[in-house]
Amino acid sequence: MRDLAEAAPALLLDWYDRHARDLPWRVPPAQALRGVRPDPYRVWLSEVMLQQTTVAAVRAYFAAFTTRWPTVQALAAAPDAEVMGEWAGLGYYARARNLLKCARVVSDDHGGVFPDTADGLRTLPGIGSYTAAAIAAIAFDRPAVVVDGNVERVMARLFDVHTPLPAAKPELTAKAAALTPAERPGCHAQAVMDLGATVCTPRSPACGICPLMAHCAGRAAGTAPDLPRKTQKQPKPVRVGLAYLARRSDGAWLLETRPDKGLLGGMLGWPGGDWAETPQAAPPPVEADWRDLPGEVRHTFTHFHLRLALRVADVGMDAQPVRGHFVPAAQFRPADLPTVMRKAFDMARGAF
C-alpha cells in the first residue's frame, strides 16, 4: 500500500467533485474550484452543530439559527435564553453555551472576524482540535489535518489498523496527515468525511462503489466491516427522579432555568429532585394539592437511563413558588425545552 498516499488524494477529490452532498453550509466543489469560499460564520456554526450529531438532525437547526441570526455579531447580541431555547432538542447543551461565548469573543475581541488558522481557532470556546482543523480547511483552505469519527473509520480500514479506539487515535491521525494534500485541502477534508458518511459507513460499508477499494488494506483482509475496533463501554445504570409540573389559573407554567454546569445546563426544566439510582427527597417548589401521575417518563442520556415520575397541580394567582418562575402561557413554547422535559410536559398536559 506504499502508493496509497500518492493515489488517494486525487481519487478522493475526483469522487468528491462528482458525489459531494449538497449541504446548506457548503460551497459546491465546482465553485470551490474557482476559489469561492464559504462564510466562516456558517462553517463554524455547522461544525459545532455537527459535533456528535447527524446531518439530518442539524439541517432544521442550521436554517433556524442562520435565519434568526445571520451574522456572528447578531448571534453575539442575542439573549442567552433565546439561544438556549433555539438549541433545545439538539442535545449536548454545553455546545450552545460555548457557541454564545465564542460568538461574543469573536465579535468583541476580533472585530467579528474569525481567526483563519487552526491554532487561532483552537483558542476559542467550544472549538477543539477537530473543529479548528475543519474550519481552517473548509473556510480558509488551509492544509489542516481533519480527524473526526468518519476519518478515523476510513483510516482504520484503509490501513487495516486493529488497535482499538481511543488508543488508536494518534496512529489514525498520522495516517490522515499522510493523505492530506496541499491542493484543495478543504475539499479533501469534506471528501473523506462524505465518504465515511455515505460509503465507508459503520455497518455494511459499500466497498463495491468506493473510489479507494483497490487500495484498501481492510477490504483486502476482509476486516473492513469490523473496523475500527473500540474498547468496551460501561453499561448504563438506571436512575430515578421526580418532577413537579404546576399550572397557574392564568395558564402560566412553573419552570426553572437549570444551573449552567452539568446535565442540561442552562436549559429550562421542571423543578424537581436530583436524579440518582435510589429515590431522593424532592420538596415541592410551591405549596399546592399535588397529585401523582400514573406512569413515568423514560429517557436515555449519554451515561444513564432515567425514569421520571411526575406530580401535577393547579395553583392560584397568589401562589408563591420557592423555586423557579411562572412562564406566561403566551411565552411558553414546549420546543424551548430539552427533550426529557418536553416528554414530561406531553405526558402531563392531559392531566390539566
Added chain:
DNA sequence: AAAGCGTGGTG
C-alpha cells in the same frame, strides 16, 4: 485522562 455530556435513527 477518564468521565460527563443529548438526541434521534437504525438494525
Added chain:
DNA sequence: TCACCAAGCTT
C-alpha cells in the same frame, strides 16, 4: 426493545 452510532469538547 435495545445497543450502537453520529462532522467532539471540557474538566
